[in-house]
Amino acid sequence: MFESAEVGSKVDKKAYAAREPALREQLLATQRRLAVAPLSVVVVVGGVEGAGKGEIVNLLLEWMDARGIETHSLWALTDEEKARPPMWRFWRILPPKGHLGIFLGSWYTQPIIDRVLGRTRQLELDVALDRMLDFERMLANENTLVVKLWLHIGEKTQKRRLEKLESDPDQSWRVTKLDWQFFKYYKRFARVSEHALRRTSTGETPWHVIEATDWRHRDLTAGTVLLEALKQRLDKIDATPPPKLEPDLPTPKTVSILRALDLSHKLEDRTADRRLLKHMGEISRHSRLLAEAERSLLLVFEGPDAGGKGGAIRRVTRAIDARLYQVVPISAPTDEELARPYLWRFWRHLPTHGRVAIFDRSWYGRVLVERIEGLCPEEDWRRAYAEINAFEQQLCEAGTIVLKFWLWISPEEQLRRFKDRQATAYKQYKITEDDWRNRKKWDAYEAAACDMIEKTSSEDAPWVPVEADDKNWARVKVLETVAGTLRKELDR
Amino acid sequence: MFESAEVGSKVDKKAYAAREPALREQLLATQRRLAVAPLSVVVVVGGVEGAGKGEIVNLLLEWMDARGIETHSLWALTDEEKARPPMWRFWRILPPKGHLGIFLGSWYTQPIIDRVLGRTRQLELDVALDRMLDFERMLANENTLVVKLWLHIGEKTQKRRLEKLESDPDQSWRVTKLDWQFFKYYKRFARVSEHALRRTSTGETPWHVIEATDWRHRDLTAGTVLLEALKQRLDKIDATPPPKLEPDLPTPKTVSILRALDLSHKLEDRTADRRLLKHMGEISRHSRLLAEAERSLLLVFEGPDAGGKGGAIRRVTRAIDARLYQVVPISAPTDEELARPYLWRFWRHLPTHGRVAIFDRSWYGRVLVERIEGLCPEEDWRRAYAEINAFEQQLCEAGTIVLKFWLWISPEEQLRRFKDRQATAYKQYKITEDDWRNRKKWDAYEAAACDMIEKTSSEDAPWVPVEADDKNWARVKVLETVAGTLRKELDR
Numbered sequence: 001m002f003e004s005a006e007v008g009s010k011v012d013k014k015a016y017a018a019r020e021p022a023l024r025e026q027l028l029a030t031q032r033r034l035a036v037a038p039l040s041v042v043v044v045v046g047g048v049e050g051a052g053k054g055e056i057v058n059l060l061l062e063w064m065d066a067r068g069i070e071t072h073s074l075w076a077l078t079d080e081e082k083a084r085p086p087m088w089r090f091w092r093i094l095p096p097k098g099h100l101g102i103f104l105g106s107w108y109t110q111p112i113i114d115r116v117l118g119r120t121r122q123l124e125l126d127v128a129l130d131r132m133l134d135f136e137r138m139l140a141n142e143n144t145l146v147v148k149l150w151l152h153i154g155e156k157t158q159k160r161r162l163e164k165l166e167s168d169p170d171q172s173w174r175v176t177k178l179d180w181q182f183f184k185y186y187k188r189f190a191r192v193s194e195h196a197l198r199r200t201s202t203g204e205t206p207w208h209v210i211e212a213t214d215w216r217h218r219d220l221t222a223g224t225v226l227l228e229a230l231k232q233r234l235d236k237i238d239a240t241p242p243p244k245l246e247p248d249l250p251t252p253k254t255v256s257i258l259r260a261l262d263l264s265h266k267l268e269d270r271t272a273d274r275r276l277l278k279h280m281g282e283i284s285r286h287s288r289l290l291a292e293a294e295r296s297l298l299l300v301f302e303g304p305d306a307g308g309k310g311g312a313i314r315r316v317t318r319a320i321d322a323r324l325y326q327v328v329p330i331s332a333p334t335d336e337e338l339a340r341p342y343l344w345r346f347w348r349h350l351p352t353h354g355r356v357a358i359f360d361r362s363w364y365g366r367v368l369v370e371r372i373e374g375l376c377p378e379e380d381w382r383r384a385y386a387e388i389n390a391f392e393q394q395l396c397e398a399g400t401i402v403l404k405f406w407l408w409i410s411p412e413e414q415l416r417r418f419k420d421r422q423a424t425a426y427k428q429y430k431i432t433e434d435d436w437r438n439r440k441k442w443d444a445y446e447a448a449a450c451d452m453i454e455k456t457s458s459e460d461a462p463w464v465p466v467e468a469d470d471k472n473w474a475r476v477k478v479l480e481t482v483a484g485t486l487r488k489e490l491d492r
Numbered sequence: 493m494f495e496s497a498e499v500g501s502k503v504d505k506k507a508y509a510a511r512e513p514a515l516r517e518q519l520l521a522t523q524r525r526l527a528v529a530p531l532s533v534v535v536v537v538g539g540v541e542g543a544g545k546g547e548i549v550n551l552l553l554e555w556m557d558a559r560g561i562e563t564h565s566l567w568a569l570t571d572e573e574k575a576r577p578p579m580w581r582f583w584r585i586l587p588p589k590g591h592l593g594i595f596l597g598s599w600y601t602q603p604i605i606d607r608v609l610g611r612t613r614q615l616e617l618d619v620a621l622d623r624m625l626d627f628e629r630m631l632a633n634e635n636t637l638v639v640k641l642w643l644h645i646g647e648k649t650q651k652r653r654l655e656k657l658e659s660d661p662d663q664s665w666r667v668t669k670l671d672w673q674f675f676k677y678y679k680r681f682a683r684v685s686e687h688a689l690r691r692t693s694t695g696e697t698p699w700h701v702i703e704a705t706d707w708r709h710r711d712l713t714a715g716t717v718l719l720e721a722l723k724q725r726l727d728k729i730d731a732t733p734p735p736k737l738e739p740d741l742p743t744p745k746t747v748s749i750l751r752a753l754d755l756s757h758k759l760e761d762r763t764a765d766r767r768l769l770k771h772m773g774e775i776s777r778h779s780r781l782l783a784e785a786e787r788s789l790l791l792v793f794e795g796p797d798a799g800g801k802g803g804a805i806r807r808v809t810r811a812i813d814a815r816l817y818q819v820v821p822i823s824a825p826t827d828e829e830l831a832r833p834y835l836w837r838f839w840r841h842l843p844t845h846g847r848v849a850i851f852d853r854s855w856y857g858r859v860l861v862e863r864i865e866g867l868c869p870e871e872d873w874r875r876a877y878a879e880i881n882a883f884e885q886q887l888c889e890a891g892t893i894v895l896k897f898w899l900w901i902s903p904e905e906q907l908r909r910f911k912d913r914q915a916t917a918y919k920q921y922k923i924t925e926d927d928w929r930n931r932k933k934w935d936a937y938e939a940a941a942c943d944m945i946e947k948t949s950s951e952d953a954p955w956v957p958v959e960a961d962d963k964n965w966a967r968v969k970v971l972e973t974v975a976g977t978l979r980k981e982l983d984r
Contacts, residue, residue, distance in 0.1 A: 032921055054813060054814065054815060057814035057815065058813065058814040060814075061809060061814045062806070062809070062810055065802075066805070066806070066809055066819040067802075067819050067820075067821035067852055068821070069819075070818065071814050071815060071817075071818065073815040078570070078571050078572050079570050079571050079572075080570050080571075080572050102814075104815060310557075310559075313558070314554070314558070317553060317554070317558055318554055321546060321550065322546065322549035322550040322552075322553045322563050322594075323546060323549065323563060323565040323596060325563075326562065326563065327558040327559050327561075328559075329559035329560070334826070334827050334828050335826050335827050335828075336826050336827075336828050360559055429524055
């Protein structure tokens with residue numbers, strides 16, 4: 001792969017002068033198209049030190065309108081980043097629609113360095129790379145164009161560059177010990193990078209390896225690659241008719257995990273109170289151990305309206321010190337959230353080490369309400385299952401304990417509760433037109449929930465179906481599960 | 493002040509049982525009013541360790557709907573917070589409209605502790621306290637209710653509580669060495685706190701000192717105080733007619749700082765290029781010194797349409813490594829920004845140590861376009877001058893170098909440039925209906941700008957009026973000023 005970037009490509013002064021003005025103008029014009037398009041752009045700039053990564057960023061900012069560009073140098077993690085899953089630092093800086101984000105360093109940096117330094121094995125690198133591809137595929141599907149540039153120079157050129165930088169008093173700060181350390185690994189770094197690039201070059205997000213020995217060639221190539229990628233994607237958007245938004249109303253199977261639930265389970269008040277108290281004590285003790293264990297807890301509550309999510313959540317929070325938890329209610333997204341990939345608004349609220357996040361509704365809205373009401377195109381909710389699984393896997397691997405509760409009631413019980421709410425003055429606010437409307441689609445919600453549980457319940461992030469016709473039973477089951485899971489995860 | 497919180501106030505079990513259900517219900521009902529009101533609420537919980545600050549937070553979260561409440565424990569600064577002005581950590585967590593933010597610890601914590609430990613003198617504490625008052629007055633004016641609770645217990649009670657907590661294996665983690673250290677300072681802490689509370693208890697944001705020896709009294713009082721404050725403010729909102737929004741069109745004076753500018757200044761291309769190059773070199777060198785000096789640079793560009801802001805910004809950015817700066821274009825606020833105090837959307841973009849932020853338009857919109865177009869009530873833009881001065885003073889004290897450029901052109905020159913833009917294909921996007929509309933209010937903009945410069949130019953954050961009819965002259969003046977200021981600030 002890199003051989004073709006060591007062939008001595010050059011652009012002479014005259015050819016550069018002939019090409020540069022038009023390229024700049026086209027880039028600017030294309031950026032203006034981008035500004036009003038439903039698209040955001042991430043430009044990843046990778047390569048070895050001395051190849052001119054910083055220069056390329058300077059160049060793009062000079063050629064284009066810096067007001068629509070955010071630049072991010074991704075080196076040492078901040079402590080806020082360390083307390084969350086590794087990908088959080090990239091999610092938090094995803095540019096909104098109409099903007100470009102230029103990332104110096106990327107999600108590839110750490111896996112490549114770890115492999116070069118022998119901290120990981122080949123297999124681990126490959127697993128990491130496959131995930132990066134999943135991530136980029138998701139970004140592509142979520143209206144984010146990823147342009148990946150890799151600046152390559154040969155070993156001798158790198159040595160010369162590092163020496164030259166070091167001898168220039170204005171530039172020497174840019175060459176660190178680490179750079180020389182890496183230089184010793186040049187061949188190994190080249191081999192690992194080449195493998196990584198080959199494995200992660202897809203039709204949708206190819207790597208563009210740019211020979212960076214001659215700066216004119218490097219600059220023109222980088223600018224042209226970005227321009228072409230932008231134009232192609234914008235043209236595609238213009239040519240694509242808006243997606244059809246149609247409700248999908250699946251029919252429930254006669255035998256299913258939800259139909260198999262025994263909704264007649266009941267608990268006496270006294271038994272329930274005793275057991276709740278016991279589990280609350282356990283949760284209280286264990287939640288305080290999260291910080292030292294560098295773990296966090298994330299609970300998801302889903303289920304039909306009036307299913308008892310709020311009541312169950314209140315029983316959980318009562319057990320936890322208020323300084324340690326946050327309840328995250330999910331309703332309509334803000335415009336800043338709409339301008340970014342779907343999962344962005346959930347990444348924002350991930351708990352740090354030591355903390356508990358309780359989601360009252362969640363990312364599963366995509367495969368429930370959005371599917372059924374036709375709020376997103378079919379292909380979007382269809383691919384969401386895999387995206388969600390990948391998301392939750394990252395959480396678990398970063399030490400987050402994930403539990404997802406599906407509070408399930410019978411339609412008769414829901415009706416009883418709706419009527420009760422209407423009749424009780426201080427509960428009336430809890431019932432809206434939407435609730436009655438959703439109720440008409442009961443069957444579809446049931447079937448969608450079954451699909452969801454089937455496709456997204458995993459050992460690490462299991463769905464816990466809860467028989468919720470009896471509130472005592474439901475609350476005890478929720479707390480028992482939380483307490484038992486915390487015990488299992490933290491008592492080691 | 494604290495004497496009245498050591499009188500032995502108690503609530504017996506029966507009285508508590510009689511009062512609690514109604515209080516909870518009223519709090520919930522009032523929270524539902526808040527959810528749809530143009531108001532956000534910050535509850536500050538202060539007091540000595542052992543008085544039950546955490547318990548109060550738990551209680552409010554249990555009594556109210558946790559879905560509308562964000563809890564923040566403000567202890568050690570994260571490294572991202574350390575790299576910005578001290579108040580940034582509070583600004584970043586201000587709750588949006590309809591929500592409550594509960595702050596355990598607040599902007600009072602550090603000034604009080606510093607004084608208790610003798611790190612600061614009385615005068616410094618008082619200056620800090622006066623600023624907190626300014627901050628709270630601003631919040632109050634920006635639709636944020638601040639409710640300040642101070643939990644008080646006597647010295648003996650504190651000792652008993654700390655000992656009791658320490659001996660409970662489930663609670664001992666809450667008592668740190670620092671707590672015992674502070675206990676030794678109990679009297680001094682009480683004296684300093686009392687002074688701080690008295691000085692910062694105003695009609696609008698009073699401190700509520702709550703005797704916290706008896707937990708029933710403490711809980712009912714805290715709940716009642718919050719309920720009353722909420723109701724009072726919501727009633728006031730309901731009773732207040734929406735503010736009148738009227739354009740304010742001031743008339744320029746015949747003699748003014750802008751009229752005194754000599755717009756005939758010109759520079760030959762060659763002279764300009766030579767000087768630009770020189771200053772760019774200086775800026776380049778000095779901008780790299782910011783990180784080590786723990787300083788940052790913030791540039792504001794304001795001025796009429798077609799005044800040359802973009803061109804001047806491009807000359808500045810060309811001199812700075814792209815990894816070090818961010819251009820922040822200010823246009824319409826997002827809904828997340830509209831849901832918080834006016835300055836929130838600028839605090840978000842403050843540069844960290846070592847970095848440069850360039851604002852293309854800024855918080856001055858409030859006293860320019862918002863004043864003239866009647867986009868905010870008169871009282872809002874009138875108080876903005878003082879708020880902006882306080883804001884910029886904080887920036888400067890935190891090591892940010894602040895420069896504000898007013899690029900001023902004659903109406904004739906603007907017309908020439910508008911026509912030129914219309915005639916040039918690739919510049920047409922730069923001219924909109926708004927531009928022609930604004931032009932008709934030229935005089936008002938001129939007068940508003942004079943008011944602004946007069947009221948907000950300070951030694952630390954000066955306005956630099958730039959004669960901009962000649963682009964060469966303007967750009968050289970901007971770069972010369974930036975280079976000179978960096979030199980003065982960093983060559984020490």
